[in-house]
Amino acid sequence: MSAASDFRIPARRASIDWSKPVFMALVAFLAALVLLPLSWLVYFAVTDQAGALTFANFVAMVTDPTLRRPFLLAIGMSLSVGALSCVIATPLAWFVARTDMPGRSFVRIFVTASFVTPPFLGAIAWEILAAPNSGILNVLYRSLFGLEPYDHIVDIYTMPGLVFAISCYTFPYVFTLVSNALD
Numbered sequence: 001m002s003a004a005s006d007f008r009i010p011a012r013r014a015s016i017d018w019s020k021p022v023f024m025a026l027v028a029f030l031a032a033l034v035l036l037p038l039s040w041l042v043y044f045a046v047t048d049q050a051g052a053l054t055f056a057n058f059v060a061m062v063t064d065p066t067l068r069r070p071f072l073l074a075i076g077m078s079l080s081v082g083a084l085s086c087v088i089a090t091p092l093a094w095f096v097a098r099t100d101m102p103g104r105s106f107v108r109i110f111v112t113a114s115f116v117t118p119p120f121l122g123a124i125a126w127e128i129l130a131a132p133n134s135g136i137l138n139v140l141y142r143s144l145f146g147l148e149p150y151d152h153i154v155d156i157y158t159m160p161g162l163v164f165a166i167s168c169y170t171f172p173y174v175f176t177l178v179s180n181a182l183d
Helices: 019-045 056-063 065-098 104-113 119-130 136-145 159-168 171-182
Strands: none
Touching (some): 056 065, 104 171, 119 136
């Protein structure tokens, strides 16, 4: 016998590949977590109390004064956030993608790193910094200039403050899309 014939490959035991069933179970679980609340939302949006199909809820949203104001505020806020995100991200993406600006890679890294930070942490951070009564920036402003406790330089609870805070976490999406298109 030769040395080559002594070498035998051990027989592999048949094993079950669990990756696909586990993956499909996780997909089904996550789909249920997303689709179930969305389906209830759609159902209750297009039905009345008796369960009949109706669009009265949508009519009420734009005709009822108690619903119209929050609806218009939400629309205004979303349009403002979108506009501010585009105003910030588009020129920045152009500078990063089309010029030889120093520190381009750092800008790209920092903007991309903001995807890792959860927006609720940013909201808490802006609240700590810019709350009208207890925000660090306002407390510092009052102590430096000897102002009254109700004086403040920034207020995160106003519409411009909220638009700014939300835009801080929205503009990276615009930046990524525009910079990749310009690359």
